[in-house]
Amino acid sequence: MSEMMKKYIEEAEKALLHTYNRYQIVLDRGEGVYLYDIDGKKYLDFVSGIAVFALGYNNKSYNDALKAQIDKLLHTSNYYYNVPAVEAAKKIKEASGMDRVFFTNSGAEAVEGALKAARKYAYLKDGRTDHEIIAMNHSFHGRTFGALSVTGNPHYREAFEPMIGNIRFANLNDFDSVLANVNDRTCAIIMETVQGEGGIHPVTEEFLKSVRKLCDEKDILLILDEIQCGMGRCGSMYAWQRYGVKPDIMTTAKALGCGVPVGAFLMTEKVGQNSLVAGDHGTTYGGNPFACAAVSKVLDLFKEDNIIENVNQVAPYLEQKLDELKDRYDFIVDRRGLGLMQGLVFDRPVAEVIGKALEKGLILINAGSDIIRFVPPLVISRENVDDMIRILDSCLESI
Numbered sequence: 001m002s003e004m005m006k007k008y009i010e011e012a013e014k015a016l017l018h019t020y021n022r023y024q025i026v027l028d029r030g031e032g033v034y035l036y037d038i039d040g041k042k043y044l045d046f047v048s049g050i051a052v053f054a055l056g057y058n059n060k061s062y063n064d065a066l067k068a069q070i071d072k073l074l075h076t077s078n079y080y081y082n083v084p085a086v087e088a089a090k091k092i093k094e095a096s097g098m099d100r101v102f103f104t105n106s107g108a109e110a111v112e113g114a115l116k117a118a119r120k121y122a123y124l125k126d127g128r129t130d131h132e133i134i135a136m137n138h139s140f141h142g143r144t145f146g147a148l149s150v151t152g153n154p155h156y157r158e159a160f161e162p163m164i165g166n167i168r169f170a171n172l173n174d175f176d177s178v179l180a181n182v183n184d185r186t187c188a189i190i191m192e193t194v195q196g197e198g199g200i201h202p203v204t205e206e207f208l209k210s211v212r213k214l215c216d217e218k219d220i221l222l223i224l225d226e227i228q229c230g231m232g233r234c235g236s237m238y239a240w241q242r243y244g245v246k247p248d249i250m251t252t253a254k255a256l257g258c259g260v261p262v263g264a265f266l267m268t269e270k271v272g273q274n275s276l277v278a279g280d281h282g283t284t285y286g287g288n289p290f291a292c293a294a295v296s297k298v299l300d301l302f303k304e305d306n307i308i309e310n311v312n313q314v315a316p317y318l319e320q321k322l323d324e325l326k327d328r329y330d331f332i333v334d335r336r337g338l339g340l341m342q343g344l345v346f347d348r349p350v351a352e353v354i355g356k357a358l359e360k361g362l363i364l365i366n367a368g369s370d371i372i373r374f375v376p377p378l379v380i381s382r383e384n385v386d387d388m389i390r391i392l393d394s395c396l397e398s399i
């Protein structure tokens, strides 16, 4: 590591609040599926900023769209209309099949909005203020209080108690555990279609369909968090579209802006007409012209560059190659995931492997202490998969 890099890391540790144990590299620029640190070292990136840079780095067409918007208008208040927001809203409606959208600045804020919409929907029905929400163990929905309250990881919540009230936890893919928590106060059930931080657990079709049916019978709203698994990553624009089940409310973020901080919660017309109204919810930045120019361009490029087709071509190959690794090393106990959201489960902590890979120019990340997560840019090729596997394999040999 150069003296310059050391110096920046030292300065960072003096100035930034230490809420992350960061890897010891200072990243400088990106090109396609590669990142470069400030010493010029090249890395193959299988993290994409945690499922963000779907289009790959330094995409010219995307950059040009952002630059054009910068020269026109970065921000206006949500009290006025602007063209990029209209375009982005139309396109995300078409991509998702949902009816109404509210743009936010982040994933956590999208979850906040989804929870508020669900509570308001229930409140308008019966005027009560004791409604409950069922969330899943091992889920992750973000770090703000509402999102944290439905995050099924006590370790993240404990020091910040009390959370917002009336949240119950069930187990993903265990319908009986949902039934055991339902009562006449239940207003919503929230889950990730594929759990990300909690260890790459796709929901089963049987479970999701059972929950959908229960929600229909009891007029409970189904909220699907697609912040990580959405935006083409699992082989359809939104992962739930593969299951033949539609949520009442969904959240999206991460790859939605491909680097520009933006999220959204979307809902069906039924929820839109019977929940949040003027004065109920707002945001200064959410869905500003700059963020929406990004969303709009991202959604165009998904079509023009056949991003989802690429996911469906490369994902089976990635699965096959990861399965081969699993068969070769007995400390790898499982491989699971959907599309280009995959996890390799070890019988031990994976920090050492990830550290070694970084030294060899491969960026990987964990999901929990014993799972390596693969969430590459959606533009990766089979050759990129081969390169990744070769480096990872060489790291595993010495374990």
Ligand SMILES: *Cc1c(COP(=O)(O)O)cnc(C)c1O
Binding pocket: 106, 107, 108, 109, 111, 140, 141, 142, 143, 192, 196, 197, 225, 226, 227, 228, 229, 253, 254, 263
């Ligand atoms: C990342 C993530 C969030 C939080 O998004 P932020 O933009 O970090 O607030 C919420 N839900 C899921 C499933 C996520 O992966």
